[in-house]
Amino acid sequence: MPAARAHRLAQQLLPEVPTDLAEALATYNWYDAQLVERGKDHLILLADELAVARIPRKTDPQLARTMQLIDQLELPWMLPTPLSAVDDGVLQTYIPGTAHPHGVGDPHTLANIVTVFGEYDTTGLALNTPFAQRGRFTNAMLTALDAVVADHMAWEIADHVHGWTDDGVGAGLVHGDLAGHNMHWVDGHLVGVLDWDYAARWDTALNATYLSLWHGVALEDITTTPHRARVWSGALGLYSLANALTWDISAAGWRRLKKKVQPRVVAAYQALPHAED
Structure with missing residues (x-):
């Protein structure tokens, strides 16, 4: 039971947890906590505004490394530090705020976020590896995509993102999913960044890609590498199509997905000649 596991964690608090918070957590009834099942890897229990219990759905050998990374990071926003x-599982600090509304955003604010990530020194950080979440594109995946993506565009896009990764192009701090519920905002200000499981030393153009996809802002307004970020957007779209090919998806669902993703793939392919300028 998640509540029982959270209660056990509350008896294993770190020495640096403030005394008043430690006392509140030790006596908190975790069966009263709000259960959030949004993530595919973890269950989340919200103990009012005291703390958050993060409980893996299955054994997560990466969790300790992720907590080490969060402890190492010094960013201008709150992070879910381990308690x-x-x-x-693990107890983490509570971060106020909510996800930013989808489809809108201030370009200046988002550009600053991209800059902070892009300039961050990754030396010694306990980072994950590129492609850890979805894996690299395989020949089998790309062959299947040929049925829904014309002119071998998927192969060209995959070849470029693989090559950039292997060559360390744009290498820096990449969150891995910098959007939506992984970012908490209050009154238009970014308060905290959550879910660092897939953070890696990777092409920092990806940070702009995720922000652009969520907020609907033009890549040119938030990054100096819009063409490369656009190629990454197409690559992420290819993953969505590849996953859908393995599902029992309805015809209507497939049409909606293609209408949403195909323009990104085409734009990515068209950006390839300019992406390395």
Whole structure:
């Protein structure tokens, strides 16, 4: 039971947890916590505004590394720092705020976020590896995509993002999913960044890609590498199409997905000649 596991974690608090918070967590009834099942890898229990219990759905050998990374990072926003030992889950600090509304955003604010990530020194950080979440594109995946993506565009896009990664192009701090519920905002100000599981030393153009996709802002307004970010947007779209090919998706659902993703793939392919300028 998630509540029982959270209660056990509350008895394993780190020494630096403030006394008043430690006392509140030790006596908190975790069966009263709000259960959030949005993520595919973890269950989240919200203990009012005291703390958050992060409980893996299955054994997560990366969780301790992620907590180490969060402890290492020094960013201008709140981070979900660990409050307890990592023991089949972890308690983390509560971060106020909510996801930013979809489809809107201030370009100046978003550009600043891209800059902060792009300039961050990744030396010694306990980062994950590129492609950790979805894996690299395989020949089998690309062959299947040929049925829905014309002119071998998928192969060209995959070849470029693989090559950039292998060559360290734009290498820096990449969050891995910098959007939506992983970013908490209050009154238009970014308060905290959550979910660092897939953070890696990777092409920082990806940070702009995720922000642009969520907020609907033009890449040219938030990054100096819009063409490369546009190629990454198409690559992410290819993953969506490849996943859908393995599902029992309805014809209507498939049409909606293609209408949403295909323009990104075409734009990515058209950006390839300019992406390395």
